[in-house]
Amino acid sequence: RKEVEQDPGPFNVPEGATVAFNCTYSNSASQSFFWYRQDCRKEPKLLMSVYSSGNEDGRFTAQLNRASQYISLLIRDSKLSDSATYLCVVNAPGKLIFGQGTTLQVKP
């Protein structure tokens, strides 16, 4: 079993749609959680940290369910510029573990 699992997609949505990505992780001792964004042939960039109480950054909302070892990312009012791969990331001792990524394509 992979340490971080994501549905690779792709998710194809129209502009303005709301889309949600989910991720599960296997290490119950993990303490830090993130979503990274990766554009085609570019390096991953930190999108947002994920806190236990849930957190929001503009159109983006992240949720964490420690009991179910589940992380989610909600994007409201999708823009064409949101098209990218979204990587779910969980910490392990001394390093971060990345999921496979979920690809989002926003269509006009």
Place this chain on the structure above:
Amino acid sequence: DTGVSQDPRHKITKRGQNVTFRCDPISEHNRLYWYRQTLGQGPEFLTYFQNEAQLEKSRLLSDRFSAERPKGSFSTLEIQRTEQGDSAMYLCASSLDTGSGGYTFGSGTRLTVV
């Protein structure tokens, strides 16, 4: 530029040749990480340094791979006797501590073994 720099950006090499990549982290970051990413996959951890000490190596890092960070600043990743399966993007990242604040990645070195 105060970000993470990697050199070269692209490398094409023949099977069996040795290659070396360089990473210059953000200067105040004491941790440096190497990851490998293939098409359709997320970055896979290879190794990391705290200052000049290499603290962990993944089982993905065979004996043909070696990484150094001699003065706790820049790092090099060498692959000896390259194989076609080594073709990938090699990403370097740095962070201040355990990565609890996330990493900053370099643009990567894309290796193609022919």
